[in-house]
Amino acid sequence: MTETIHDLIGVGFGPSNLALAIALHERQSPVDALFLEARPGFAWHPGMMIPGADMQVSFLKDLVTLHNPASGFSFLSYLHERGRLERFVNRKSFFPSRVEFNDYLGWAAAKLGTICAYDQRVTAIEPVERQGQITLLRIRAEDECGCVTTRLARQIVLAPGGAPHWPAPFADHQGVPGLSHSSDFTHAVLPRVRPGQSVAVIGGGQSASEIFAALAAHPAGLSVDLILRGHALKPADDSPFVNEIFDIAHTDLLFGMPPRQQQAFRQDFAATNYAVTDTDLLQQIHGLLYEQSVIGEERLALRRDTAVAGLRPGPAGLALTLKTPQGRQDRHYDHVILCTGYRREAETLGLTGIASWIQCGQPDRQYRLPMRPGFLPAIHVQGYSEQTHGLSDTLLSVLAVRAQEIAASVEAAHRGQLLAAE
Ligand SMILES: Cc1cc2nc3c(=O)[nH]c(=O)nc-3n(C[C@H](O)[C@H](O)[C@H](O)COP(=O)(O)OP(=O)(O)OC[C@H]3O[C@@H](n4cnc5c(N)ncnc54)[C@H](O)[C@@H]3O)c2cc1C
The missing domain is CATH 3.50.50.60 (FAD/NAD(P)-binding domain)
Known part of the structure; x- marks a missing residue:
């Protein structure tokens, strides 16, 4: 059977890759993207939908607003469409319930149509070699019944969350x-x-x-x-000056620090999260x-x-x-x-098939993994750069802006691939 080639395959369709899908959509990106999600439908931490639990960030840190407050994918657009805007205002809180934020995320995912294939757990990512170079990645995904589908991608963005x-x-x-x-x-x-x-x-x-x-x-x-x-x-320390560490500008600040300082900074502010x-x-x-x-x-x-x-x-x-x-x-x-938390380790990313191609070092500022010469597909990661990009990396605070940064980097890699193919 012939395998479909996508410009981009996103692994996981939680808030991080959902924000990226919206960014590509709103940029009218030439990149043809498909996202693969293990769950049967959109769901944000479904096992922790505790009635009465509230969000720990402002609704203004939704999928889009910090980049583009006029976007049709904002939490306010969602409230407006659902007919709850005024009632939400009367609630006098920046913090929606977790149940409502999950409903918002699901609403945004549904607006994008078929950009995500659900019930597709990615089980392997393998290099495809042509004339001594890795030109494509083969992504294997399994559905709940064990049926395997393979697809080819010129680039991938990994956002599987924590295990x-x-x-x-x-x-x-x-x-x-x-x-x-x-x-x-x-x-x-x-x-x-x-x-x-x-x-x-x-x-x-x-x-x-x-x-x-x-x-x-x-x-x-x-x-x-x-x-x-x-x-x-x-x-949890969510006082205003401390909370500034989740501001967009802090990603550059953290990224610019030497590793020891980054570590000290993270430890200093660990009580935020x-x-x-x-x-x-x-x-x-x-x-x-x-x-x-x-x-x-x-x-x-x-x-x-x-x-x-x-x-x-x-x-x-x-x-x-x-x-x-x-x-x-x-x-x-x-x-x-x-209640022992989550681990975000390289193994969770499912990259064992291409591990030998990954150069030592962290993702760059645009969240792209450093690969050895001869490896052409770009690999970006979301939620796996806390060490270098700061405590906001595993949270929602920088989602809207990070999605734009990655979209721009994906498009630049795409242009490079088109030029190389000419
Ligand atoms: C209960 C809870 C509440 C939280 N509340 C907040 C909050 O209020 N504010 C905040 O800033 N942060 C909060 N967080 C932090 C949380 O990490 C982020 O909110 C957000 O979920 C990160 O999004 P993500 O897309 O990177 O990861 P996730 O939301 O974890 O999404 C990853 C997705 O990838 C899928 N996936 C994983 N492996 C595969 C695979 N192999 N193949 C295909 N799909 C795969 C998963 O099924 C999942 O849907 C909370 C975390 C938890 C656990």
Whole structure:
């Protein structure tokens, strides 16, 4: 069967590649692009659609506004089209609910029509050699039934997001009933909890706090332990001067720093995003625990300074060995939920087939990977340059502008390929 050749194939169709697809569309780009998405339809973190959870960035940091406030793909255009613009204004908040922002993203994806093929999990990216040069990439994708489709691309943009992190001692127990990652919370845990069951939530960041609060309020009257290694749940710093690190200009600032300074800068501002919780949610959780102490209940617990040293599945549920400054103890739970974050490592990118062509070093300022001579396809990455481009790289803040930068770089590579082919 002949394989279709695309100028560009995008791997993953979350907000990053969705913003790129819009940028190419609005630029009336000559680049013929197709995006491949593993999920059966558009969905943004579907396992964390916790009712009542709000966005952590302003709606003005949508897919387009920071580049072009007049775009028809803005959050405001979405509200207008949905007939909710005035009601949203009356809400007096910059922060839509996560459910509404997901609906906005899905609306924008649908407006683009068939630019994305869903139920296409990319499983391999291989080089295609012609006369000693790599001229194309072969992209293998599998659907849910295991049917494989291969396509050829002159360029790719990789934006697969992070992979759920399963640290020790949990990594060897993936698939064990009752054990799950926060990324599956709303579809794998919520429908399965039964009255009076016990749940351990592991982690000290935003996801752990959101899940703890949701389970605490669940009508099933669950016993919920929030187990964290640290001594306290800490607040996310979103104060105005600190928040400037997510401004567009900071990408250039970070990129211009020597590696050691970049690292120090990231560490200095880690409390904007890592192992921290929004202050209003912290107060809500504190209030829940306080109220419980007033009525003399012990259904909810914050187990601080506690590390999980072992896990044993058994007939009485999941036994966790907890290590505290006072010693070790075993506790049994019906459900254990890991809120241990995501990993963004080179392996997640699926580039093993072309690894030998990648030169040492980081993506350039335009997010393009450095490749050895003789490798013609351009490879851009989104969400994999936090080290060099700053903490906004894995978030939504710079999405609209980064998409334009990558679109321009893709078009420049495309022109170069056309010239080389003449
Ligand atoms: C619960 C939660 C809430 C968040 N809230 C905020 C927020 O309020 N503000 C903020 O700035 N950031 C937030 N973030 C950070 C988040 O990373 C970004 O919001 C955003 O999702 C990044 O977009 P992305 O497209 O790079 O990655 P993702 O959204 O992860 O999308 C990647 C897509 O690639 C697909 N994919 C992966 N592998 C393959 C493959 N092999 N083949 C085909 N498709 C593949 C996935 O199915 C997914 O659809 C949140 C993160 C989480 C987990």
